[in-house]
Amino acid sequence: MPAPELPRSATEPEAVISEIVRSADPACERIDVVAVLQAVFLQRPQLRMLAEVLQARGDLLTSGRPEGPRAIERLIRALREAGAEKLVLPRCGDCGRERPLTGLGDGARICSACSNRRIVRANPCVICGSTTLAGRDRAGRPRCRAHPPWGSTDPAEELAKLIAGGPFGVSPGIAQQAVCSVEPTRPGQLRLLWVLEDTPGLLTGRGAEGPPKISALIQALIDRGAHGVVVPSCPFCQRTTDLKQRRDGLRCCEPCRRESKIATCAVCGRARPIGGRRFDGQPVCGTCRQHDPFNHRPCSVCGALRFRKLRTDDGGVCAACREIPTAICATCGEHGPCYFAATDAPKCLPCSAREREEAVCASCGKHRRVNNRTATGEPLCGNCGNKPKPCAGCGGVFRTSGRTPEGKPLCQTCWAKHPAAHRPCTECGSVERLYRHGRCPACARSADLREVLSPQGGLMRPELEPVFQALLKPPPRTVLHWIHKVSARRAVLQALATEHGPVTHEILDRFATAPTVEYLRAALVAAGALPARDEQLARLERWLTKNIARVSSAEERRILRNYTNWQPLRRLRRLPGGQLITHGRAETVRVEIRNVARLLEWLHDDGATLGTCTQDQLDAWLSDGPTTRATVRGFLLWTSKRGHSRPLTAPVISNYFAARIISKDQRWALVRHLVHDEQLQVADRAAGLLLLLFAQPVGRISRLTTEHIVDRGDTLALKLGRVPAEIPAPLDDLIRQLVERRNGRAATVPIEEPKWLFHSTYPGQPIDPHTLGRRLKAIGVPPQLARHASLMDIASELPAVVISRLLGFHQSTGDNWTRESQGFGAEYAAEISRR
Numbered sequence: 001m002p003a004p005e006l007p008r009s010a011t012e013p014e015a016v017i018s019e020i021v022r023s024a025d026p027a028c029e030r031i032d033v034v035a036v037l038q039a040v041f042l043q044r045p046q047l048r049m050l051a052e053v054l055q056a057r058g059d060l061l062t063s064g065r066p067e068g069p070r071a072i073e074r075l076i077r078a079l080r081e082a083g084a085e086k087l088v089l090p091r092c093g094d095c096g097r098e099r100p101l102t103g104l105g106d107g108a109r110i111c112s113a114c115s116n117r118r119i120v121r122a123n124p125c126v127i128c129g130s131t132t133l134a135g136r137d138r139a140g141r142p143r144c145r146a147h148p149p150w151g152s153t154d155p156a157e158e159l160a161k162l163i164a165g166g167p168f169g170v171s172p173g174i175a176q177q178a179v180c181s182v183e184p185t186r187p188g189q190l191r192l193l194w195v196l197e198d199t200p201g202l203l204t205g206r207g208a209e210g211p212p213k214i215s216a217l218i219q220a221l222i223d224r225g226a227h228g229v230v231v232p233s234c235p236f237c238q239r240t241t242d243l244k245q246r247r248d249g250l251r252c253c254e255p256c257r258r259e260s261k262i263a264t265c266a267v268c269g270r271a272r273p274i275g276g277r278r279f280d281g282q283p284v285c286g287t288c289r290q291h292d293p294f295n296h297r298p299c300s301v302c303g304a305l306r307f308r309k310l311r312t313d314d315g316g317v318c319a320a321c322r323e324i325p326t327a328i329c330a331t332c333g334e335h336g337p338c339y340f341a342a343t344d345a346p347k348c349l350p351c352s353a354r355e356r357e358e359a360v361c362a363s364c365g366k367h368r369r370v371n372n373r374t375a376t377g378e379p380l381c382g383n384c385g386n387k388p389k390p391c392a393g394c395g396g397v398f399r400t401s402g403r404t405p406e407g408k409p410l411c412q413t414c415w416a417k418h419p420a421a422h423r424p425c426t427e428c429g430s431v432e433r434l435y436r437h438g439r440c441p442a443c444a445r446s447a448d449l450r451e452v453l454s455p456q457g458g459l460m461r462p463e464l465e466p467v468f469q470a471l472l473k474p475p476p477r478t479v480l481h482w483i484h485k486v487s488a489r490r491a492v493l494q495a496l497a498t499e500h501g502p503v504t505h506e507i508l509d510r511f512a513t514a515p516t517v518e519y520l521r522a523a524l525v526a527a528g529a530l531p532a533r534d535e536q537l538a539r540l541e542r543w544l545t546k547n548i549a550r551v552s553s554a555e556e557r558r559i560l561r562n563y564t565n566w567q568p569l570r571r572l573r574r575l576p577g578g579q580l581i582t583h584g585r586a587e588t589v590r591v592e593i594r595n596v597a598r599l600l601e602w603l604h605d606d607g608a609t610l611g612t613c614t615q616d617q618l619d620a621w622l623s624d625g626p627t628t629r630a631t632v633r634g635f636l637l638w639t640s641k642r643g644h645s646r647p648l649t650a651p652v653i654s655n656y657f658a659a660r661i662i663s664k665d666q667r668w669a670l671v672r673h674l675v676h677d678e679q680l681q682v683a684d685r686a687a688g689l690l691l692l693l694f695a696q697p698v699g700r701i702s703r704l705t706t707e708h709i710v711d712r713g714d715t716l717a718l719k720l721g722r723v724p725a726e727i728p729a730p731l732d733d734l735i736r737q738l739v740e741r742r743n744g745r746a747a748t749v750p751i752e753e754p755k756w757l758f759h760s761t762y763p764g765q766p767i768d769p770h771t772l773g774r775r776l777k778a779i780g781v782p783p784q785l786a787r788h789a790s791l792m793d794i795a796s797e798l799p800a801v802v803i804s805r806l807l808g809f810h811q812s813t814g815d816n817w818t819r820e821s822q823g824f825g826a827e828y829a830a831e832i833s834r835r
Helices: 013-024 026-030 033-040 044-056 070-082 112-121 155-164 172-182 186-198 212-223 254-260 286-291 349-355 412-417 441-452 462-470 476-484 487-498 514-526 535-548 554-566 568-573 583-605 615-623 627-641 664-676 682-694 698-702 731-741 769-778 783-797 800-807 811-822 825-834
Strands: 103-105 108-110 133-136 142-144 245-247 250-252 262-264 271-273 308-310 326-328 335-339 358-360 367-369 422-424 431-433 709-711 716-718
Touching: 013 026, 013 033, 013 044, 013 070, 033 070, 044 070, 103 112, 108 112, 155 172, 155 186, 172 186, 172 212, 186 212, 245 254, 254 262, 335 349, 441 476, 441 487, 462 487, 462 514, 476 487, 487 514, 535 554, 535 568, 535 583, 554 568, 554 583, 554 627, 568 583, 583 615, 583 627, 583 769, 615 627, 664 682, 664 783, 682 698, 682 731, 682 769, 682 783, 698 769, 709 731, 716 731, 769 783, 783 800, 783 811, 800 811
Parallel strands: none
Antiparallel strands: 103 108, 133 142, 245 250, 262 271, 326 335, 358 367, 422 431, 709 716
């Protein structure tokens, strides 16, 4: 079948978009539109679709109408930041405001707030008609927060009873722990309950018919000693492996899913796995895809439209321009670019291509690319030529990655450690496992760093030398993986190469790729290239600036900005010296300001303002939502006092902790679980025991260092307060293991102080308290409820002064918890007698 003639929007979408943009706004003549497109749109199909739409509707760039794909909004926003003057952002089709238009309604794009509002209005509760959607019942009907789908029952308990009632030999408590470790949310637990009720055999062999969570639940039950639970096998090949794909309504393995995707190639006519599609949507195999002009892109070296064989900083290069080291081919004896140039058997490109031509595999009989050959020279495909074999190193059955000098197979892990895999580097001469083109990882890291930190055709700026030296401290393969695996990371370093002046926190704050920038920032701070700062406060300030700007009224924006500067931010900035802002404190401010912004938006939609708001309107808004709306109390008292509003108030959120604890039996069951379950990570077990036994908050646990430890050999104490607290076994051994091993990606940057016990994924930083809390929840330990229960038990046994000295709490905190543990009965009786 002949290939269809390709339009210019399919072969040159960047040029088409650039011409349309410059004709719509002459100011874009000064902008490198192609560079903007490459930075905003990472996928070529997005550019083709955008070019096709703009060819038909070029007026969407200046009309402000909310029509067309969202790619138009992203393009206009990026061009306006680059200096465009006449381009107009589309406005929401419902509220008419300039917001990110992530939704679609009645043929026009709408903002997320209007989209959510439509969804809520279209899904009233089937019982009371409320629009506070909390989930859907078994029939798919919406239910509100007051009438949730699970009613008055606990889905986890019901699911645990259902599992414990089967022939699996587990108690309801163990089953509930397994359920909560797999699915911590109530809606998810309810869905699992419904699935198991509909198909009882999911745990005994029919797991492929259920959702992916069933496999995780089966494994969790097996880990906890259940018997009779069957790990599901692929329903098509009967192999027991991960079933991450779907085929014909069942979950299956990846090879079986690929088999279902085999189709007749529109070019060569063979039945092969689909490698891509032509412009007309016809499937093509992987080989024909390389020759299809629709999949060709300009080579960054020669400029020709060809299939890219290698990705580079400039986009990619074709096969002819790919840089390959030269050597004398061991097959033909010619000198030229060769694969395996640093080995004893280099192979030039023509010889390698001849050996890898497609042929009929001698083992399976399928027409595939030749990957290996038999002793008699017969071709073998990749699957048949490298079948799993017992590894001579570890004994496991894996695919062969290398062989010993005696010819014994080695798996990937054992081959990386074997001396036969270590060869001399062509640059520094060090003997180790090479990384690329005869270079060791250290030499490849230095070359790649200098390349990515240098502008095109230039040299690295002297101001970037601290960045270069900081990234030389982690292990070479870690840095190489960090640079090459995600394009956003390279984009950050390339942007630094075009900046002016030294690298500062303010320059890094400009980038939107937060995880990438935060890792780079942490590496620079740990190496001394940047001064340390309170990142929680910096993130909170950026968040406040972004969210306050969403308030529509300029006067109300000014009032809210003044309140945040003089109330919550002022309190955080006046914390005692050396005390950093925790995630919980920052999140408290976010919840408050988010609810204030929602109140102002609600008043605006109702035709009112902050100055005209009445207590009745406020009460109506408070009663129509969650209890967290009462956090606006501080803002309203402040505005009332300063005359920005009428005298308004909101109820005080109750802080009665005794109602939010776990039972004593559950607490000690969790302690026993952490003590005896050696399958859990050491860090998780130690953190959970510190919380359950010593009532330490997650934020304080995350910042423990080796300086807090007093190891006397036979005993170990921890400086939690003024007096070191004795640590019982086996928690003392767990802490010793943390001191000895202190591993992880964050530990790769060598720094002296502080030596954190719980490392973060960011270099030189402790684990984030929010992350540690999620890890504890994943193993069944609810941080806040468990800490309250621990404090309640400790306060009932020890005086407040002892609690303060041993555990590091303030005296008033100890007094408060002592009163909580004793209850309010005596105080209430005394008050009645005084009356």
